[in-house]
Amino acid sequence: MDANEVAQYLKDNTDFFERHAELFSTMKVPHPHEGKAVSLAERQVLALRERVRGMELRVSELVRAASENEHISDRLLLWSRGLLKERDPQALPAAVAGGLGEIFSVPDVALRIWADTAPGDAEAPWRGEVSADARTFANGLMSPYCGPNSGFEASAWLEREVRSLALIPLRVGIAPEAFGLLVLASPDAERFTPSMGTTFLTRIGELASASLSRLLTEAPRA
The missing domain is CATH 3.30.450.40 (GAF domain)
Known part of the structure; x- marks a missing residue:
């Protein structure tokens, strides 16, 4: 079986790791950053942490943009009020x-x-x-x-x-x-x-x- 066939097999058999739970602790895969081998379970945890970190950065950017837009809106309102007050x-x-x-x-x-x-x-x-x-x-x-x-x-x-x-x-x-x-x-x-x-x-x-x-x-x- 080549890599594509293995991937397709795992997709078609989603209970594979339930039937072979011992693989999580015995299989070793490359660490994404440190160049060493880690267990499959640890590798999955690292992947989830990276996803969470990316989501946190995205949320932080959205919060900053919302804050800037609110500040601009407040200034626009202040300027508009000045024009309305001018008789x-x-x-x-x-x-x-x-x-x-x-x-x-x-x-x-x-x-x-x-x-x-x-x-x-x-x-x-x-x-x-x-x-x-x-x-x-x-x-x-x-x-x-x-x-x-x-x-x-x-x-x-x-x-x-x-x-x-x-x-x-x-x-x-x-x-x-x-x-x-x-x-x-x-x-x-x-x-x-x-x-x-x-x-x-x-x-x-x-x-x-x-x-x-x-x-x-x-x-x-x-």
């Missing part, structure tokens, strides 16, 4: 950007709105010039961009050089055109990477869009 629409851009920088510890935050707003907003920082190419790029973002700074125009809106950033389009509902762009940036190249999930960034964009839409004289059609 002056003209103060909302500063509340959006400042809150993100403070609550989420983002080194650099920039905001631009190019849709029509009140005439008195013309000199506001968030009404700075935005090229047609940058607007087209924002319109094409169906989800936030997260990754290295590849010479984006939006990086020039920041006061210092950045190496990674998140670009979040601002739009009303499912409107095809964005009315602005929110930029989160960092001089750390690993702060925002393509491998990062964008779920929370999407939520930030939705909340910021809903708040800042109060500034628009005519909201884009959803």
Whole structure:
């Protein structure tokens, strides 16, 4: 019998070791790590211990991820509450950007709105010039961009050089055109990477869009 036939025989005769219990103490198999022989029973115990250790590590990772997500959710709620409490629409851009920088510890935050707003907003920082190419790029973002700074125009809106950033389009509902762009940036190249999930960034964009839409004289059609 070859090894496959032996394995198949044991599968077909699950009571084999019940009928030959003495094999657990007399059979010797290689130790998985120490290079010595151990009994079949001891080898099975070692295998179970390794499985349990792997499960413990997995549970530990899940608990850590859950804790991090809960922390992010708490901060998102705190930021959202600040936006809801702001009664002056003209103060909302500063509340959006400042809150993100403070609550989420983002080194650099920039905001631009190019849709029509009140005439008195013309000199506001968030009404700075935005090229047609940058607007087209924002319109094409169906989800936030997260990754290295590849010479984006939006990086020039920041006061210092950045190496990674998140670009979040601002739009009303499912409107095809964005009315602005929110930029989160960092001089750390690993702060925002393509491998990062964008779920929370999407939520930030939705909340910021809903708040800042109060500034628009005519909201884009959803």
